[in-house]
Amino acid sequence: MSEIKFDIIKNIGVLSDDGKGWKREINIVSWNDRKPKIDIRDWDEEHIKMRKGITISKVELNKLKEVLNDINIDELDIG
Template identity: 35%
Template structure:
């Protein structure tokens, strides 16, 4: 990953157990000067690895799609 600056706004939780090389987390992160976004990403030694960032409409659409596919979880 490039050396783009980021600010961890809020850690929401882990999607994988700690102890491995990388931990998959869900957080609110501000990348550079962009608006904070929902971030699902692997972190290794406090360094961001591959992941995705979602903003407002994308979060709503993801929730809608998940609710349609997995109603038992909502």
């Protein structure tokens, strides 16, 4: 299996911290020298290890923003 190459271009923000050194972050990341995209996933403190996440384009980010703006979060049955 080939090594995954990544470059965190910019940290947008931290969504959560598990208290054990892992943080769920929103970053702009270039994967394998490709065009940077928005990335949401858990990272260790040194940004060497990562867990599964989601990577979306600018178009998808705009659509996500529209969807989130149109919902009432307090009415959702989630934890």
